[in-house]
Amino acid sequence: MLSAQAAATVRATLTAIGGSIGEITPLFYRRLFAAHPELARDLFNRGNQADGSQQQALAGSIVAFATVLLERPEERPDAMLARIAHKHASLGVRPEQYPVVREHLFAAIVEVLGEAVTPEVAAAWDEVYWLMANALIAIEARLCQEAGVPVGEVWREYRVVGRRAETAEVVTFEVEPADGGPAPAHRPGQYVSVQVELADGARQIRQYSLSGASADTLRFTVKRDGEVSRHLYERVPVGAAVRVSLPFGDVHLDGADDAPVLLVSAGIGCTPMIGILSHLVEGDSKRRVIAAHADRSPADHAFRAELGRLTAALPNGEAHVWYERPESAEWPADRTGLIDLSALVVPPGTTAYLCGPLPFLRFTRSQLIDAGLPASAIHYEVFGPDLWLARA
Template identity: 65%
Template sequence: MLSEQATTTVRATLPTIGAAIGDITDLFYKKLFAAHPELLRDLFNRGNQADGSQKRALAGSIAAFATALVEHPQVRPDALIARIAHKHASLGVTRDQYVVVHTHLFAAIVDVLGEAVTPDVARAWDEVYWLMANALIAVEARLYAEAGAVDGSTWRDWEVVRRSRETADVVTFRLRPVDGADAPRFRPGQYVSVQVELADGARQIRQYSLSAAPAETLSITVKRVHGTPDGEVSNHLHAHVREGSRLTLSAPYGDVPSIDADAPLLLISAGIGCTPMVAMLDHLVSVDHAGPVTVLHADRSPAEHALRARHTRLAAELPSAAAHFWYESPDAEGTTEARAGRMDLTDIAVPTAARAYLCGPLPFMRAIRARLIERGVPAADIHYEVFGPDLWLGGE
């Protein structure tokens, strides 16, 4: 891991770097996109750049990695590396791009910290960067090999064979490979990247969870994002993609553990976070899963609960499953078993040795994770998926 000299230097300078990391990453992206505007146009999420979430995620991951190196020098933070590597592989990131990032990141560090960046400090943080970068490169190479892709060539053309409206703002697209090859296998809970060409010529990329079990086709369920600005890709898909349209997809990725064991499962979601949970339920039904499964979901209303009929039906098809839904604005139709308000685990049985899977807004997952730990679920058995930059890894 870090050399002894670098460890001493990083430990001493981590407070200074940490305090300035926001300014460093902000300047880094300005330098990077000035030199390589195609990266903002065709690789980075422009919405996440505009709202600052990608900058915060990068800052958090660098600080978290460096902190782990000095506090636990014999243990590499593999969980952090794996999650970032899966996201990078879904975007087609290549090893040469790490050199580009290094150039502009260290230029930003020097510009922000000035004379504080002595040769010793520069060498120490260079070690940190390349330890992280080389670890990511190695994992990404393995992921590309498993997907049968040459470094970064993860993209294939797919045809939309069915478009289904789930709610006013949610649509499911069922897709098959244009080349007639078999659809790739994947672990329920994984996602694909979707690349679309927008009106200004930019080829923007977004990740969407697969919303059905592995089959001859893949299904993604897309919620139209309203905001300032509106979601570029989700609104494009809703407005322009129909049956017969073609989409460019990555191979499936996502650092989600297998759910094949018969251990008790907790599948907990909110909003559009139900999509990977429905895929998991679909898979569990297909393999005749016999273990106990508790399905918990929170939403604004039954009308906004995407895939509600499938969510309910699949849970009912499992022999040892129970489903509980919460709606902030419940209505009378078909929701007699639902609860009003926000999710509350007070009277929900949490089985011993349960494994929990969470997906939804970050504040929701933080709160539920805390309740599960209070109820005796080990942190190592609580898995989560974040839509967008993973601010949780950085401690936000």
Template identity: 60%
Template sequence: MLSATATETVRATLPAVGSAIEDITALFYDRLFYAHPELLRDLFNRGNQANGTQRQALAGSIAAFAGFLLEHPEQRPDLLLSRIAHKHASLGIRPEQYQVVHTHLFAAIAEVLGEAVTPEVAAAWDEVYWLMANALIAIEAGLYRQAGLPEGEVWRSYRVVGREEETGDVAVFTVAPVDGSPAPASEPGQYLSVQVELANGARQIRQYSIVGSRAGTLSFAVKRIPAGTGDVAHSADGSPAGEVSGHLHAEVLEGAELTAGTPFGPVVLDRESDRPVLLASAGIGITPMVGMLEHLAEQGSDRRVAVLHADRSPAAHAFRGRVDDLVGKLPQATLDLWYEQPDQGDEHRDGQAAVHPGYLDLTAVTVPDQAVAYLCGPVPFLTSARSQLLAAGVPAESVHYEVFGPDLGL
């Protein structure tokens, strides 16, 4: 917890720091990448840097952590810390890298706030930083131990032993360790970090949901993100969007080698519970749900399972047939689909599914009593689905979500 002196100083300065936090984090990344250009080239997601979402996420996490320390001095914001720690572990972050961040972050704070950063203010926010950093270091150390790995040693060589075109813009890659050892264990709902070397020499990393793990292999799904032209492909907002997904789709065929990590991710199916499960997704957010359904079907689960998915159209809907088959193997499962551009305008049944026009609407379905909900999709979808679940009486602690990219919701 914060010391008494630091608590009063942080409480007094949080409004000023909070109002300047995005300027601070923008300058921090500028300083960090100037001093260590290899971090932008080979570790940080250049798309999230270019469109500003990583800056917003860092700013939000620092402000949220500081606010939590003030409001709940005897507790720790484990949800926020767990999500960050799992992402860090998937990248192989090491304890010594937190000192590098500290150096450039506090230089940015001093430059942005100027004379307002007295020795007392610097000492108080130094406490905040190291409370957060040391908590993350401890959680990440536990994740590495759980995976049976030395700290940061997450990467290994895999061979692509299968590739399947799920839709026009979604491909499933199945990989096995090149050395013949078993693929690392994964929990239903986790993701795998994949590193590729691009034509410009950058080694960029992205995380992809695991949609299957059997016979010593891991399968993950990749949606191709349209990209622009130029030395680094840019999307309409100026970010180098799609450079990794485009590379995987265009260059990585069966037989190729890939560098990938160890499965991580805090949003996983509770396999020990017998409570009903509600899986709600939109677009490519269906991928972690496929992993959860695969596990439930393999176990012959008799849990009540409500599967809800929203998509642009039936043609864009990835894993439509696979989910239908999995739902059919579960005796107490239902499947409801919503399409913005349905093949038919009216509600109808298609295989295992009840199909609705428009956006996900929980008033059209029965939310199981005592359900544990898992959500994945774009932030507007997550916001809407979570609000609907809370309004339907699902407790907040029973609603878990995964978001692709920086977690701006936190």
């Protein structure tokens, strides 16, 4: 909770800081990377830096956190920050990196706002930063403790033992720990980080949802899009070594619940849903399970056959698919084009899991809320920086 003096100062300057944050964050990253080029090379996603999405995500999270502190001071920050903490944990972020971020962020704020950053303003926003940073540090420490590793020690060497094409652009990798030990535990719907060394020596990291797992292996699926995914698709054969993190992610199936489940995905967003469906089938689940997927065409639809097989194996499972280009005159007209969840009968008490591009998430979430599903029952996963708040 903010002190009374800091709250008053943050309230008075929130508009100014929020209005300038789009200028502050690119400057912050330039300063940070100039002082610590290894972070740009090996930790931060270069593609997200280039298109500005990382800056937008940071801006959105800071302003949103400050707003919550002012408007809902009784609210615990864990729920809001859990998504960020899981991402940080999967990247191996350490507590000692937070003061480094604070140093360059506040230098950027001063450079942009100049004399408007009085000692009182600096102290108030420093309080905001450390409330957010310390909450993240605590959540990340708890996640690593639950995983049985020291903070930041999340990486392990794996070997590719299987590789299967799903479409012309999508491939699934099956990997096993190189030390011969068992694969780590995971929750259906979670992801792993994968680090590869690119041609220029950069060791870039991307997250991929688990599309399946066993006691000995993990399975993740990659679409050839972006420099790391292209590298995996084009240059990593069976037998290759890969560096993979422990599984993380705050959007996962609640195995203790028997409530109906709705799985909604688009494109490569099907990967965590296939992982969830596989888990339900393996557990002989009797839950009502509705899977709804949207894709460009049948040829683009990864796990198309597996979706049908898994839902058919569930006694209360069903699948619904929409294609923009069905490639068949017999495809139903009401399943051609954009997904339409209003065509489905969603039982009361359903928990929904969404995965796909941001516009898709916004559209389908709105449809579910309009249908009467509580916002608290709708969980989403998005690839890349979470821009939900940044573009709200």
